[in-house]
Amino acid sequence: MDNMLNVALPKGRLGEKVYNMFEKAGFECPSIKENNRKLIFENKELGVRYFWVKPSDVAIYVERGAADIGVAGKDILLEYEPDVYELLDLNIGKCRMAVAAKKEFRDDNQKTLIVATKFSNIAQQYYLSKGRDIDIIHLNGSIEIAPILKLSDVIVDIVETGTTLKENDLEVKENIVPISARLIANKTSYKFKSDKINKIVNEIGTQTEA
C-alpha cells in the first residue's frame, strides 16, 4: 500500500496560500513552486504528495480516496455533502453564501420564488428550512445577470466583498452561512494514516489560531 500522504490542493491563489501553510507545518515540497505545468509533486523523504485539482473537485478526490486529505471550501462541502471528516477551519478564503436581489426587490410570499444559483442543494435546503416554495434555475456562472434579465427573482451565491453585486445594482438580502476553506480527510485514510494527518492538523491548527 502507498505510504505517501496524498494531498489535494485547490488550484489557484487559495491553493498557493494553503500550500504555504503546509510548508510552514513542515511538509514542504519545493518543486511545487517551480513554474511549470506539472500537476503532481512529491517529497519522498517526507512522504507527502501534492496535486492541484479544480477547487470544486477536491471533495470528490478525498471522498473517493484518491487523496487522503485536501482543502475545500465550505460551499462545496455543503453543496455536495461528501462523506468525509472535516478536521479544521483554515480561516482563509473567507466569504459568505447569501441571497441577493435587485435593490427594489421585496419577497411578498405571494408566488413561487425563482432562484438562480450554482448551489442548488444549498438553496434548496435553505428555503426548505424556511418553508418557502421555490423554483431553482441552475446556472454555471455570471449568476448576477439573472435578476437583471428577469430570469430569476433572487440569486444564491458566494459574496466576498459585494463589489460585483454593487456594480450590477444588486444587494444582499439574507445571509445563509459563512464560508471558509476547510481541511478534509478521507475516512479510511484517517484510520490508517492518522499519525501524519493529526500532525498536519495540529501544526496548521496553531497557524490558524495565530
Added chain:
Amino acid sequence: MYTGDFALNFNERLIFNLRSLYSKRGYNQYKMSKFEEYDLYAKNKDFLISDSVITFTDTNGKLMALKPDVTLSIIKNTSDQPKSIQKVFYNENVYRIAKGTNTFKEIMQSGLECFGDIDNYAIAEVLTLACKSLKMISKTCVLDVSHLGIITEVLEYLNLNSSSKKDILKYISEKNAHELSAYCTELGLDEKDIEVLKSFISSTGKPNDVLNNMRDSLSDMVDVKLINDLIDIISSLDDDIKDMIRIDFSVVSSTHYYNNIVFKGFIEGVPTSVLTGGQYDKLMKKMKRKSGAIGFAVYLDALERLFENSKSYDVDTVLLYDDSTNLDTLNKRVSALMSIGESVYACKVAPEGLKYKKLLNINDSEVI
C-alpha cells in the same frame, strides 16, 4: 467438489469463507425472495441508506419493491422470541441508488442478524464475527466502535431539542470540532459541557484507555453501567480481536433505530467503510417486536477494486489446433496442461483481445 483458486474470484471465495465462519457459530442461512411489499420500506424510510426504491405492481395489484435492504425483510419474516435467541446470516443482492450516480445498482451484501435476548455474550460474538469478517478481506483493517446510548444520554442531560441533537450528531460524525464548538456556544451551552461534547470527537483510540477516561469525565451525565458493559464486552474478546477495535464516536447511525453499540469496519485501500452494524432494538420496537437485535452487513461491491490488478491474463495457455488434429490427442494435451495447474483455451484461432501467458501449437514438437 474441489474448486481451484483460479475458478473463483475474490468475492466468491469471500462469500464461501464468510458462510463457513458464520455457520460455525450456529448462524443459519436465510434465503429470501428478491421482492418485498413496498409498504415495508415506506414505513421505515429513514432506516434505508437511500430512500429510492425500484417498485412495480404485482399481478394482484400490490405495489412491490426490489429489496433495497435485507434487515427489514428478515425482521418481518422472523418470529418474535424475546426470551431466546435466533441467529441468521445471508448473502443477498440489494438494489439501491449508488452515491454520486443517479442510477440503481445491484449490490451483493453479506451479513448476519441476531434477534432475541441480546446479552453481552451475543454482542461480543457479533463483534468477533465482524472483526473476523474484516480479517478475511485484508490483514490491514480496523473496526471503529461507538455507543449511541452514551452519546444520547449526554444529549438528554444537556436538555437539547431534537433539531439541535441532530445537528450535534452530524458534527460529531464529521469530527468537526470547530463548528460543533461555535454551534454549542450559540446555543448557550457552558464551556464545560462543550468540552464534553468535543471529547466525543477527540476521544478515539484503544478501547480501555478511551473508555476509562470517559467513565471518569461522564459519570455525572451517563449511567456508568453503559460504559462498564462496553468495557466488559471488549475485555472478553480474544487479544487479536481486541487489537482491531478502536473506539470512535464519529460512527453515528440513526438514533431512531439504533440504541446501543454501533460499528463500522474499514480496510486499507478501500475509501469507504466495508462493514456497518449495530444494535437496533428501537427498530424492533417500531416493528412491534419485543426482541432486541444486533447485526451487520459486509458491502461486497466496495471490495471490487481492491484486487483489480491481481489478474493480468484471461488464461494461462492458448493451445492452437487445426482440422487435421486428432481429437484424442487434443484431449490428452488439454488434460496434461490442466494437470499441471494451468487454465487452457483450446481453439483454432485465438480470439482478438484474449490475453494469455503462453501460445502453443499442438503440432509443434516442443509442445509441453
